Amino acid sequence: MDDGTATAPGAYRPGYERVAEQILELIAHTGLRPGDRMPTENELAAQLGTGRTVVREAVKILSALGRVRAQKGRGLYVADDEGMLGTTSWEGFFLPTDLDHVYMLFEFRRVQESAASALAATRATPPELQAIEAAAEMCREGHAAGDADLWTQGDDRFHLSIAAAAHNPFLVSAVREARRLLKQSSTIGLQGTLGGHVEGALEEHAAILQAIRSGDAEAAAHAATVHLDNTLEDYRREIQRRVFG
Known part of the structure; x- marks a missing residue:
């Protein structure tokens, strides 16, 4: 029986990450389609030879990734x-200590969001500028209140509002999907924390907003790149602290 604590040589792999992969394989092998009802948690535990608690944690991760939908009572x-980045091959996608993988995801975000910020600087309408500013203010409120959920909501709105202001639906989809994938690692490693970089992030948000408002595409792209690079370093430090002490 899988106790949820086994490790593979050279990498820490919690039981729920392996069970999450097995659930995805089960969906593929049984031919389940979007909208189809899945086995219950108890049934999944029996089929996969693990405990219900491990299955429940795996389901939480898959729900955060948008691969499984849990309906209360149903x-x-x-x-x-x-999602546009959806894949049935999840090897390596459940490794919160794999900093190379995290770096690649942030690298992808740098390309997206620097371009989105540059385009927003030349295309944003007054209402779109207001939406970006409101999202930045929500982040400030979350920080002041020590409310991680409010901060996260504001941060999501900030980055997605910039993508929307770029007037390119492909960028909007790409930014949304990259953030959704990153939340998988955050769910495992950073849930419930604002991180040590939050005050710097507020200043970086302000710099991005100012550059977009000024119509300076080059400055907006640079400010977005600085913000993502600093966020990555904060993420790296926090994961190392939590996993390795």
Whole structure:
């Protein structure tokens, strides 16, 4: 029976990450389609030879990734949308200590969000500028209140509002999907924390907003790159602190 603590040589792999992969394989092998009802948590535990607690944690991760939808009182369902970055090969996607993987995801975000910020500087309408500013203010309120959920909500809105102001639906989708994938690692490693870089992030948000408002595409792209690089370093430090002490 899987006790949820086994490790593989050279890498820490919690039981729920391996069970999450097995659930995805089960969905693929049984031909379940988006919207189809899945086995219950108890049934999954029996089929996979593990405990219900481990299955529940795996389901939480898959729900955060948008691959499984849990309906209270009704059960588990295959999510309707795998996302533009959806894949049935999840090897390596459940390794919060794999900093190389995290770096690649941030590298992807740098490309997206520097371009989105530059375009927003030349295309943003007054209402879109107001939406970006409101999102930045929500982050400030979350920081002041020590409310991680409010901060996260504001941060999501800030980056997605900038993408929307770029007037390119592909960028909006790419930014949304990259943030959704990153939340998988955050769910494992950083849930419930604002991180040590939050005050710097507020200043960086302000710099991005100012550059966009001024119509300076080059400055907006640079400010976005600085922000993501600093966020990555904060993420790296926090994961190392939590995992390695």
